[in-house]
Amino acid sequence: MQSHDRQLRVAILLPNLQIGGAQEVARTLAKHLASDRCTPIVCALFADGPLLHDLAQQGSQVKVLYLSRRSVLALPWFLADLIRMWRALWHFMLEHKINIIQTNILGSNSFLVLALAKAMKIPVVTFTFHSQRFLPTTEGRSLKNRLYCLAYRLARHWTSDYVAVSNEIKQAMVRLLGLGEGKITAIGNGVDIDRYRQPTDRERLRRQLGLPPQAPVLITVGTLRTAKGHRYLIQAAADVLRRFPETHFLFVGDGELRHPLESQTAACGLTEKIHFLGSRQDIPDLLAASDVFVLPSLWEGLSMALLEAMAAAKPIVATAVSGTSQVIIDKENGILTPPGDAPALAQAICDVLSQLDAGACAMGESARRRVAASFSVEKQAAEYMALYERLLHTHARRRWGDV
Numbered sequence: 001m002q003s004h005d006r007q008l009r010v011a012i013l014l015p016n017l018q019i020g021g022a023q024e025v026a027r028t029l030a031k032h033l034a035s036d037r038c039t040p041i042v043c044a045l046f047a048d049g050p051l052l053h054d055l056a057q058q059g060s061q062v063k064v065l066y067l068s069r070r071s072v073l074a075l076p077w078f079l080a081d082l083i084r085m086w087r088a089l090w091h092f093m094l095e096h097k098i099n100i101i102q103t104n105i106l107g108s109n110s111f112l113v114l115a116l117a118k119a120m121k122i123p124v125v126t127f128t129f130h131s132q133r134f135l136p137t138t139e140g141r142s143l144k145n146r147l148y149c150l151a152y153r154l155a156r157h158w159t160s161d162y163v164a165v166s167n168e169i170k171q172a173m174v175r176l177l178g179l180g181e182g183k184i185t186a187i188g189n190g191v192d193i194d195r196y197r198q199p200t201d202r203e204r205l206r207r208q209l210g211l212p213p214q215a216p217v218l219i220t221v222g223t224l225r226t227a228k229g230h231r232y233l234i235q236a237a238a239d240v241l242r243r244f245p246e247t248h249f250l251f252v253g254d255g256e257l258r259h260p261l262e263s264q265t266a267a268c269g270l271t272e273k274i275h276f277l278g279s280r281q282d283i284p285d286l287l288a289a290s291d292v293f294v295l296p297s298l299w300e301g302l303s304m305a306l307l308e309a310m311a312a313a314k315p316i317v318a319t320a321v322s323g324t325s326q327v328i329i330d331k332e333n334g335i336l337t338p339p340g341d342a343p344a345l346a347q348a349i350c351d352v353l354s355q356l357d358a359g360a361c362a363m364g365e366s367a368r369r370r371v372a373a374s375f376s377v378e379k380q381a382a383e384y385m386a387l388y389e390r391l392l393h394t395h396a397r398r399r400w401g402d403v
Contacts, residue, residue: 008038008388009096013103013113017044017051017064019253019279020223021304022104022130025165025189025380027051029102030060032190032381038388041096045069045085045105050281063092069109082112089116100124100388102163111151114158123395124388127155128163129173131227131301153177160391165189165302168322185387188326189302190380193372196311200288209250209275209289216247216353219290219314221283221305222297224255229296229319231257232342234264234274236296239346241273244353249274252286287312292352292360298339300324307375310334310367315360317348327375333367 010033012026026042033040041061048064055062065088070077092098093116101122103113110127117125156162156177162184164170170186173179203213211217222228230251237249251261251274258276265274280286283305287293293309295318300306302323309316310327316334318324328334335352337344352360 006099006392008100008385008392009098010038010040010100010102010388011093011096011098012040012042013101013105014042014044015105015109016047017042017049017055017062018047019050019281021189021301022128023049023051024304025128025130026104027054027058027060028190028192028377029381029384030055030062031058031192032377033384034060038385039096041098043089043092045089045109050279054281061096063096065089065092085109085112086116089113090120093120093122098122099392100126102126102128102384104128104130111155114155118158124160124391125158126161126163126387126391127152127159128165129169129301130165131169131299149176156183159183160395161185161387163187163387166300166323166326168326169301172322185383187380187383187387188375189304189307190375190377191304191307191311191371192377193311193368196284196287196308196313198284200285202289205285205289209277211248211275211289212246214246216244216292216356217250217290218247218292218294218349219250219252219286219309220294220296221252221286221308222295222303223253224251224257224261226257227298227300228253229298229339230261231264232340232345233294233296234261234268234270235342236346236349237270237274238268239343240349240353241270243350247273247353250286250290251276252278252280252283254279283308284312287314290314291356292317292349294345294349295319295324296339296345297321297324302326307371310371310375313364313368315352315356315363316367317345317352319345327370328367329370333363333370 014026030040030042044064045067067085068081070081072078101117103110164186167186170184173184206213265271293314293316295306297319300321300323318328319339320336321339330336335348337348
């Protein structure tokens with residue numbers, strides 16, 4: 001059978017179905033890849049989460065394996081978990097006749113997936129890098145990062161293609177993993193713009209959140225971890241409130257740093273102004289109820305939260321880090337500041353708040369036009385489809401000795 005006649009059956013692998021950037025990419029791809037030509041199936045290895053309901057509601061196929069993964073220090077149980085994972089994935093791939101694996105599970109488990117694909121002769125395996133987390137340029141040159149870098153260098157010989165969600169990540173991977181240009185593809189994340197054009201009762205939601213109806217409201221969305229730079233936003237908030245004392249800040253997301261960040265907020269005397277909302281599924285509504293989106297990250301891949309805020313036509317204040325600087329044109333559709341610089345972040349926020357009635361609105365509209373033109377889910381899905389088609393065609397040619 002020729003490759004162009006072949007049905008694409010894509011397994012989109014995730015660790016869990018919690019709220020996060022990789023999970024949102026999987027949700028939108030599952031929705032927009034589905035066609036007579038392509039059947040995407042989302043598979044979570046370890047746990048379900050809020051995304052399970054969203055996937056079911058949009059009619060996507062989804063499977064949760066509920067596997068365990070214990071530390072390598074408990075070696076017998078660790079090996080038993082690996083065997084169970086191998087068997088469960090084998091049955092899943094066989095049942096759904098998978099011929100393409102797109103894994104978003106980086107780390108040791110990704111190499112088990114690669115070995116499984118080789119054993120089952122699955123023709124196409126792609127690794128998607130959503131950030132530079134495992135590359136030794138962002139979190140320091142630790143032994144762990146060096147080992148991951150070495151492992152991905154070795155894995156490139158058995159991987160169909162790597163995918164980077166931004167050009168900056170692609171260039172870092174080319175340099176650090178020794179990849180040729182033909183072994184990695186940059187495909188930007190995409191956002192479902194229509195979700196952020198729906199009418200919302202802004203005043204009602206503000207009442208529910210205990211926010212004054214006319215107060216300036218800033219929102220940041222992201223997991224509460226070091227990379228997201230929330231502590232610098234808390235520092236900046238104190239300066240902002242001296243100039244704009246009615247301002248409120250919404251921190252949407254949860255994570256390992258929630259308690260330390262809440263403690264920092266209390267120490268700064270800002271508990272009445274900074275609201276920790278935890279994980280939420282009503283992001284479009286929360287954006288509609290807010291005036292400015294802030295992304296204070298220390299490093300990024302290509303933030304889905306940023307693209308969503310742009311789709312909602314919010315003026316943006318963000319740090320000039322990988323991925324973000326690919327999307328935001330400084331002073332045109334947002335304001336960029338150096339990462340980890342709280343005074344600069346505060347000044348940029350104040351600049352936007354001082355022009356909410358005019359300039360900031362124009363900036364938000366420019367952001368929406370930018371994301372609609374270059375970062376739509378339709379464009380993202382089309383680029384993934386083109387990649388899958390090309391890789392299947394290349395595999396077929398090699399199999400039959402044409403190359």
